[in-house]
Amino acid sequence: MRWYEPHEEEVKFLCCCFCEEALGLLFLSPSAPQHTDPDYSAAYVVLETDGGLRGFGLTFTLGKGTEIVVCAVQAMTGLVVGKSLEEIVRDFRGFYRLLTSDGQMRWLGPEKGVIHLATAALLNAVWDLWARMEGKPLWKLLVDMSPERLVSCIDFRYITDVLTEEEALELLVKAQEGKRQREEEMLREGYPAYTTSCAWLGYSDQQLKQLCTDALKGGWTKFKVKVGADLDDDVRRCRLIRQMIGPDNTLMIDANQRWDVSEAISWVSNLAEVKPLWIEEPTSPDDILGHAAISKALAPLGIGVATGEQCHNRVMFKQFLQAGALQFVQIDSCRLGSVNENLAVLLMAHKFRVPVCPHAGGVGLCELVQHLILFDYICVSASLSNRMCEYVDHLHEHFVCPVVIHNARYMPPKIPGYSCEMLESSVKKHQYPDGDAWKLYPKK
Template sequence: MIAKVNISDRRFALAKGAGSDAVHRDPVYSYAVTQLTDEHHTTSSGLAFTVGAGNELVCGAAKFYADTLVGRNVDELMADFGSWFKNAANEQQFRWLGPHKGIVHLGLASVTNACFDLWAKQKQVPLWKLLIDLSPEEIVNTLDLSYLEDVLTREEAIDILQQQQATKNERTKILTEGYPGYDTSVGWFNYNNEQVRENCKKAIDAGFNAMKLKVGATDAARDIERANIVREVAGGDRKVMLDANQQWTLPQAIAICQQLQQMNPYWIEEPTHPDDILAHQTLAKQIAPLKLALGEHVPNRILFKNYLQTGCASFMQVDAVRVGGVSEFITVSLLCKKFGVPVVPHVGDMGQLHQHLVLFNHIAMGHEALFLEHIPHLKPYFKQPVKIENGVYVTPLEAGSSCDLVPA
């Protein structure tokens, strides 16, 4: 039974230049943290990510949702979590503040993630194991599939998971091999060219075979110069991704992406406004075969459905601390599986939670194990920080979702 809830506002200053991109020049990495404590004093942690200002508002929304869970039996809650999630997301007054986006949805993500963490801790297993051991029906019971019926029914979702059961064990080798990572920290926007060059060398020495550069400068020549530096250091065989963090208008994106094609980027990430689905569709056609990666700021499953319907995204970057938590993350992964689009999450959680979710995606859903973003800046603040060896995530074995923070 959930006996107590606690919501905390945790903010972490970053080293100079770290975390910066074309839009968020001076971020303060922050979490709205939900803690749920059961009658045996087991305490869970659920995160929603922000970059500072307004984090207290997300905490207020999380408390609104968390208070409704006091007295609930965890097994009973999680056996039909999709119904609780749907009712919470559609609470008749609070829903007006979204719906299914912004502060209220981030608050719901924090609480949802705490529920899944508590469930795994009570079972005394890592979250990835809890999820892959559930039957297809049990997984789908944790999901809200409303507004998706035109493309994904409950029966289809169960069937997608059921189809993977026969080959599931073949994919468990990823648990010993580890899940590949890619380095996002080589090229934060405020880093100068020499820092970018040195960081690329360090990433290669650390075993990474893929890395990402922030672009979106006022002068496109800066982007082109820096992209060529990364390609020069990385060589032709390693993957290099470019991330504009929504900075460009559509005409700008078309022009600049065409100039960037010559250095062979693996993808262009968030080229323009995340709500402008048709602009992304136009851009994808204009710059093909260059591929787009989208999803960091896509807030819910319905918008992901629309992006998938247009066919403009080659990679989906759904983030469980941005959408409505683990439940909606799995829903989006199922949508992506149906549409044949790989899931490569954005890691607002610094990879703590997502290292579990990508293992589930690969083993239980049959998604390709491409790689998972790695951002190291908050490692000292987690009780069980992610482990990277030779560019690969080491499988976490502790119970829960790895999201407990050290005390403030």
């Protein structure tokens, strides 16, 4: 942990000190096709004001390389320390562009890769700080903003051929109708979720059956299955899951970028009998035209394509939507440039009438993205048709304000902030490389 002390005269509101912490939580995730040995980890950022208020942010990783993200955060420190929160949020678009357009660091992106993960962690902390200062959970902070204020947070550079500032404002103004009723609905009933916890690769049939049985008893009706390692085994496992959950519940499949385009089409066609709603990440996350080809080939089978958890930025999402390359948008709260860039994607998805079904499940991703999807329903899409948010039932015990799931729905957080803050005990135990938890494992 390093502390950065700005000159006293520079302190207005934000950041008399700033620290970065990379937390390796050592959660050995159930296997996914392309991520066979992950250590779920996070780069964790804390912003502190001269008044003692703190904001917390993070970006999720899979272990090795987290220290690189921390280095990127450190490199951006000079752009943040000494500024006031009022100064930042008064021109949030300008601040976003300041972080993403540094004359030298921009070369490392621009707006993608490690430098963008670091940007997300920093901005997540700023949004958390702002929400705490206003005494509201992040979703409520967004819901209570005027359309004009929301639009002022978005950088429209590179996307005006699809969504202009004027169009975004019009969409938000139109969605004001019924907003309070939708907010009350969410507070009462929560936002629909689906589970990824029942069908990771490597689970035995007995374990699959037990997990599905337990989930069904808990009210779950939407299930995602990891596929891509072995076709015959995928067919068998998906048949088993479909038999367990019945014909009326929803099944999705996720390949985590496993296949080439033609292989994806062939493989998923062989799984069409189990009627998956979508195939997630069937090929390289950068291959927009490949996703378009897969979407076109699978459309007659009634299977959509979902992707976005590793989509670099709003520009790529723009092109995915333009090309008809996805039928489900999967935003990520730590891959894109925090709330600011996710707002742009939510609005573009709404314009193209493509449902948003966020990615979650890693360290803090459920805690974060619940705020964004609540805002999307209340203030943008006003629809729950084919919409759901991913949920994975691990690592929530490390957070001060963990997600609350009731009847397979995300219940809106009520504590001020972006739900990023981790327990001090978890920070102390899992901080890399000196935390007690790391002493139990050899360095890789």
